[in-house]
Amino acid sequence: xxxxxxxxxxxxxxxxxxxxxxxxxxxxxxxxxxxxxxxxxxxxxxxxxxxxxxxxxxxxxxxxxxxxxxxxxxxxxxxxxxxxxxxxxxxxxxxxxxxxxxxxxxxxxxxxxxxxxxxxxxxxxxxxxxxxxxxxxxxxxxxxxxxxxxxxxxxxxxxxxxxxxxxxxxxxxxxxxxxxxxxxxxxxxxxxxxxxxxxxxxxxxxxxxxxxxxxxxxxxxxxxxxxxxxxxxxxxxxxxxxxxxxxxxxxxxxxxxxxxxxxxxxxxxxxxxxxxxxxxxxxxxxxxxxxxxxxxxxxxxxxxxxxxxx
Ligand code: UDP
Numbered sequence: 086x087x088x089x090x091x092x093x094x095x096x097x098x099x100x101x102x103x104x105x106x107x108x109x110x111x112x113x114x115x116x117x118x119x120x121x122x123x124x125x126x127x128x129x130x131x132x133x134x135x136x137x138x139x140x141x142x143x144x145x146x147x148x149x150x151x152x153x154x155x156x157x158x159x160x161x162x163x164x165x166x167x168x169x170x171x172x173x174x175x176x177x178x179x180x181x182x183x184x185x186x187x188x189x190x191x192x193x194x195x196x197x198x199x200x201x202x203x204x205x206x207x208x209x210x211x212x213x214x215x216x217x218x219x220x221x222x223x224x225x226x227x228x229x230x231x232x233x234x235x236x237x238x239x240x241x242x243x244x245x246x247x248x249x250x251x252x253x254x255x256x257x258x259x260x261x262x263x264x265x266x267x268x269x270x271x272x273x274x275x276x277x278x279x280x281x282x283x284x285x286x287x288x289x290x291x292x293x294x295x296x297x298x299x300x301x302x303x304x305x306x307x308x309x310x311x312x313x314x315x316x317x318x319x320x321x322x323x324x325x326x327x328x329x330x331x332x333x334x335x336x337x338x339x340x341x342x343x344x345x346x347x348x349x350x351x352x353x354x355x356x357x358x359x360x361x362x363x364x365x366x367x368x369x370x371x372x373x374x375x376x377x378x379x380x381x382x383x384x385x386x387x388x389x390x391x392x393x394x395x
Contacts, residue, residue: 086135088112088152092143092186093159093200095122097265098258100130102157102306107133109310114149118142120174121162125395126265143182146189153193155313158186159200161235165228165354166271172230179234180241187245187253196252198313199242201320203259203361204232213328213362216257216320226356239320246318254312259324259363263302263383264390274299274384277335278391281344291353293332298362300325301383304376311372324363325376341381342388 089106093099094115099122103113112135115127119140130136141147143160161178162171183199190197206214207222222232245251262274270276280287300323308323329337335348368374 086110086112087154088114089155089157090114090116090149090153090189090195091157091159092116092182093122093161095119095124095127095138096159097126097263097267098200098261098302098305099157099159100126100265101263101302102159102309103127103130103136105306105310107135111135111155113137114139114153116141116143116147117160120171121164121167121267123267143185144177146185149189149193153189153195156186156190156195156197157200157309157313158183158197161200161231163202163231164271168231169227175230176234179238183238183241187242187251191245191249191251196254196313197242198254198256198309199238200309201239201255201257202231202235203257203322203324203363204228205236205239205257206361207232208356208358209360212360213326213364214322215364216322216367223356227354228356254315254318255320256309256312257320257322258305259300259322259361260297261300261302261305261324263387264395268391273297273331273334274387275391277338278342278388281338281342281346282388282391284345286349287335287339287346288349288351289331289335290351290357292350293335293348294330295357295359296328296330296361297334298325298328299334299380299383300376301378301386304378308368308372308374311374315372317371321368321371322363322365323368323374324365326363326365327380328362329380337380338384338388341384
C-alpha cells in the first residue's frame with residue numbers, strides 16, 4: 086500500500102484527490118493550513134482508517150513518522166481575490182513551502198508532484214499554450230505573487246531534480262471547477278453560480294470576450310494521478326482545451342440554473358489574461374489523458390452541489 090501526502094488536502098482540488106487516492110487503495114495524509122481549505126471538504130474522509138489530517142502550514146518544516154511514497158504539493162491559495170489579500174503568504178507557500186516538501190520527499194525517498202499553473206504563461210502571446218512557451222508575466226502586478234510564486238516553484242523543483250536527484254513531476258493546471266469550491270471563492274464559476282441561484286446580477290468583468298477553458302475536477306484529478314505515476318518529468322499542461330468566452334459561460338450558467346439574473350458588466354481586473362487554452366498534446370501522448378466531462382454536464386453537477394447548500 087502506497088502512502089501519499091497531499092498538501093492543500095482539504096482544499097478544492099486536494100480534497101477530491103484525497104478521496105480518489107483512498108478509493109484506489111492508498112493511505113492518505115492530508116496536510117492543510119486551512120487558510121483557504123476547509124474541514125468540511127474532508128468531513129466524509131475522516132472516518133476512513135487510511136486517512137489522516139494534519140493541520141499545518143508547510144512554510145514550517147513538516148515531520149512525518151511513517152514512510153511516504155508520494156507527495157502531491159497542492160498547497161496554495163489560487164483565486165485572484167486571494168492575490169491582493171494574502172500575497173506574502175502565497176509567495177511563502179510556493180517558495181519556502183515547496184522547499185520544505187522537496188526536503189520531506191528527499192528524506193522519505195518519495196516522488197513529488199508540484200501543482201503549477203497556466204498562470205506561468207501570464208498574458209499569453211501564444212495560443213493555445215504549449216509547455217514549451219516561456220510565458221509573458223508582469224512581475225510586479227497584483228497577480229505576480231501567484232504567477233511568480235509558481236514560476237519559482239517550478240525553478241526550485243527543477244533545481245532539486247538536477248542538484249539532488251529529486252524525483253519530481255510538474256503539472257500546469259488550467260482553470261478547474263466543480264463541487265467544493267468556496268461560495269465566496271471569487272473565481273468565475275462559483276461567482277456566477279451563486280449569483281444565478283440568488284437571481285442576483287451576474288458580474289461579467291470587462292466585455293466578457295476574454296476566454297478560459299474549464300476542466301471538471303474529476304478529470305483534473307485523474308490527470309494528476311496519471312502524471313504522478315508516469316515516467317515523464319517535464320511540465321505537463323492539464324486542462325480542458327474546450328474554450329469559451331466568459332460571457333458565454335454566464336449565459337450557460339444562467340440557463341442551466343434556470344435563473345432570471347441579468348448580466349452586469351464590471352471593471353476588468355489588472356493583468357486579466359485575454360485568452361487561455363491548453364495544448365494538451367503532451368498529456369495525451371505521455372499519459373494517455375484527456376478530459377471527458379463536457380462543460381454542460383460539469384456545470385450541472387456543480388450547480389446541484391451549490392444548490393444543495395453545501
Ligand atoms: N470573471 C468574471 N466575473 C467574475 C469572476 C471572474 O467575469 O465574477 C472573469 C475574470 O475576469 C477572468 C475569468 O472570469 O477573465 C476567469 O477568472 P477566474 O478568477 O475564475 O480565474 P483566472 O483564470 O483569471 O485565474
